[in-house]
Amino acid sequence: MNSLSVNANATVDGQQAYGDSRFPYVFACDDANATLEDTARWVAENREELLRLMRVHGAVALRGFPTSTVEAFDRVVSELQLENFPYKKSLSNAVRVNRTERVFSANEAPPEVRIFFHHEMAQTPLYPKYIFFYCEIPAQSGGATPLCRSDLLFQKLAERCPEFAKTCEEKGLCYTNVMPDSDDAKSGMGRSWQSTLGVQTREEAESRLGELRYSYEWMDNGCLKATTPPLPAVMEVAPGQKTFFNQLIAAYCGWSDDRNDPSKAIRHGDGTPLDSEAVNVAIELSEELCYDHQWVQGDVVLLDNTVAMHARRPFSGTRKILASLAEMRTHALTVS
Template sequence: MKSHPSFSQVAIEGQRNEGESVFPLVYGCQDQAFGLEPFLDWVTENRDALLGSATAHGAVAFRGFATPDVEDFDRFIQALEIENFPYKKSLSNAVRVNRTPRVFSANEAPPEVKIFFHHEMAQTPLFPRYILFFCEIAPLVGGATPLCRSDVLYAELRQRCPEFAHKCEQVGLQYTNVMPGVDDPQSGMGRSWQSTLGVETKEQAVSRLAELGYAHEWVDGDCLRATTPRLPAVMEVRPGQKTFFNQLIAAYCGWKDERNDPSDAIRHGDGSKLDPESVAIAIELAERYAYDHKWQKGDIVLLDNTVAMHARRPFEGTRKVVASLAEMQTHAFDQAGV
C-alpha cells in the first residue's frame, strides 16, 4: 500500500479483531480540506492493495473523504477499475432503483423491515465478487448495516454443529421464492419475475429459467414460484479458508411476505429440511460476530462478498444508502463431491 500524508488507517466504533486482522479495515482522511481528485488518484494507485485488503479483512471502510454525493461514489468505483455488474442483469429478488448505470438503492423495503444476514445473490447461480455501499443520507435512528465475517462464523459452526456443517458441504442448498407479477416495494424480496429474469413474457421466463436450471410453477396473481438448482452452501475462498456462502439465514428468517413462507423457502440440496437447532446457532453466531456500520454521510464500504455477509437494521427517519455490484461470478454445486 502506497502511503499518503493525509490518509491513514483509523479506529472506528465497534471494530472487531479477528485473529491478526481488524474487521473492517478503515481509512480516514486527516485533512478535511483535501479534495476528491487526490483521493481518487490514491484509490487507483492502490487498487490491488485495497481489493486484497477487502478479501483479507472482509471489508474496507472509508470515512471523512470528499465524497458528498452519489456521483462522487460512482467515480470512486471507477477509480477501483472493477467490472460493473448491472442490477438489471442480476437475479436479486430485492426492488432497487438505479441512480447511475453503476449505482442503485440498496433496498426499497420500508424502514421497519429488517434485512437478515446474507451473501449477495448466493441463492442464485450468479453473484458479485464485490459489493460497495455509500451513505447519501444517514438515518436519524437505527439503520446500521451489520457485517459478519462468514469464515469466522463457519469455523465455529463446524465445531458446534459438525453434522449440519458437513451436510451443507456435501449436498448444498436449494431456494424457493414466489416472484410477483409487478414490483412490490413493500417487500424486501418484491422484485417482479419480469425484472428479475430480464424478460417480458411468460414464454421468455420459462426459457430463461430452463437456461438457469430452475424448476418453476405459475401460481395465483400472475406470480411465479421458482426453485433453484442445487447450489453450494460453503465456499473455499483460499486453501483452508471456508466461508458459509449462502442465503440460509435470510431465507429462513426473512423471506416472508404475502406470497412467501420461510418454512418453504430453503432446504438442503437433497430436499431434506434444515435442522432448526443448527440454523438457530448459525443465526446466533452471525449476531455475535457482527460489526454494525453506523452510517455517516459520505461513508463508503467495500465488501468482499465471498468473505463477509451483510444485513440491514430497521430505522427511523430518512435513510439513503446506495450500492453497486462488481465482478460477476458464477457458481454451481459440484455433483462429483456427493
C-alpha cells in the same frame, strides 16, 4: 501513495480484531482540503492494496473522504477498475432504483423491515465478487448495516454442529420464492419476475428458467414460484479458508411477505429439510460475530462478498444507502 493525508490505522466504534486482522479495516482521510480528484487518484494508486485488504479482512471502510455525492461514490468505485455488474442483470429479488449506471439503492423495503444476514445473490447461480456501499443520508435512528465474517462463522458452526456443516457443504441448498407480477416495494424481496429474469412474457421467462435449471410453477394470481437447482452453501475462498456462502439465514428468517413462507423457502440440495436447531445456532453466531456499521454521511464500505455477509437494521427517518456490484461470478454445486 500521493500527498493525500490518510490514516491507515483508523478505528471505528465496535471494530473487531482477529489476530492480525481488523474488521473492518479502516482508512480515515485527515485532509480538510482534500478533493475528489485527490481521492480518485489515491484509490487508483492503492487499488491492489484495497483489493488485498478486502480479501484478507472482509471489509474496508473509508471515512472522512470528500465523497459527498452519489457521483463521487461512482468515481471511487470506477477507480477500482473492476467490471461493473449492473443490477438489472442480476437475479436478485430485492426492489432497487438505479441512480447511475453502476450505483443503485441498497433496498427499497420499508424502514421497519429487518433484512437478515446474507451473501449478496448467493441464492442464485450469478453473484458479485464485490459489493460496495455508500451513505448518502444516514437514518435518524437505527439503520446500521451489520457485517459478519462468514469464514469465522463457518468455523464455529462446524465446531458446534459438525453434521449440519458437513451436510451443507456436501448437499448444498435449494431456494424457493414466489415473484410477483409487478414490483412490490413493500417487501424486501418484491422484484417482479419480469424484472428479475429480464423478460417480458411468460414464454421468455420459461426459456430463461430452463437455461438456469430452475423448476417453476405459475400461480393463479400471475405470480411465479421458482426453485433453484442445488447451489453451494460453503465456499473455499483460499486454501483452508471456507466461508458459509449462502442465503440460509436471510431465507429462513426473512423471506416472508404476502406470497412467501420462510418455512418453505429453503431446503438442502436433495430436498431434505434443514435442522432447525443448527440453523438457529448459525443465526446466533451471526449476531455474536457481527459488527454494526453506524453510517456517517459520505462513508464508503468495500466488501469482499465471498468473505463478509451483510444485513440491515430497521430504522426511522430518511435513510439512503446506495450500493454497487462488481465482477459477476457463477457457481453451481459439484457433487463428487
